[in-house]
Amino acid sequence: MTTSVHWQNTNFQLSVADAKQFPDTHLPQVAVAGHSNVGKSSLLNTLFGRKGLVKTSKNPGCTRLLNLFEVDEKILVVDLPGYGYARASKVEKYKWAGLIENYLKSPKVAQLVLVLLDFRHGPKESDLQLIDWLNESGIRWQPVATKSDKLKGNAKRKRKQEMIDALGGMLEPILTSSLKNEGMQALRKVIIEEVLHTND
Template sequence: MDIKQSEFIISAVKREQYPIDGRVEVAFVGRSNVGKSSIINALTNRRGLAKVSGTPGKTRLINFFLINKDFYLVDLPGYGYAKVSKKELASWGKTIETYLMHREPLKRVVLLVDCRHKPTKDDIDMFNWIKHFNYDYVIVATKSDKLSNNDLRKSEKVIRDTLDLGNTNKLFFFSSLNKKKREEVIDFIFKDVVEKEEVEEI
């Protein structure tokens, strides 16, 4: 599929602020320094759509982006950033949990992990949270340009073993810098979810 149009709709923290038009939602979540804003901009081909900051933990609200006037890409707050208070961490966690609980339009959660590092306890906890709420998921390992092909193979094994993925096809490596296989990762994340919903509506 092609992403031809993307626009920011709203930043929300409360359930009452979420869109109510029933469009399909695909949510992105990951650690604060995993490059979430960068991958959103790379996939939509819009440099400033999601705000990229040199300070991890900048995204504290849930940002809704309308894609192709058809479905929402939802940017959830980053987690795992140490230089914030426990009160702020609890607030961000509650914001994410509130969104994940019984969000009917949400059809898939994209968990972003840094391919250069073993998934952290926070990553594992988030992954278990996603599964607890019974959402379909895929995992995208970011910053793949930083590793050689040999190291990428090692990284894949570490990620699969740590998250107990086995040999499923739910893992994809991507670099927001070189954008190699951009079309493939767009299909990997969105295509079957969006097309399935369109078929069911007919």
């Protein structure tokens, strides 16, 4: 498998409202999870190099389905619904949580989950709950800090170390900025190494 950090052809495949509707696929999968309004859609557009491929909105809680994207006919990226949206009803929150959990527990489970964290604030309680659940379920995950361009110098270094400590000191977050296209090559490289090479 190539270790190129450039993706040539990413296409939207379909959206599903239930893990049971997930299509049969031989492609290794990486799931993308994050708190509502963490910048998930913007990060995916920048990561894919396809402006507007993933719908973005200033209003949190817009991703309510499992959205599937095929990358170079080698990887399936699964965009999970954002969690922790305060204005969502209890029924909606329960439905979104169930959709995420049912997918991650299914035989079609992702080989890697990217856990997006807002660099300005660090991990929220809901982020840590997801990480605990992933650890208990034996699912590999990688922290990804979004909006890292919002902090500079010492403040940036301090926040990064705070995030490492909050995550148990085991994994270092990849710092990214969709606005400035920072960290995307490093993120693609991790995905390729963790997902593709594991399936060689």
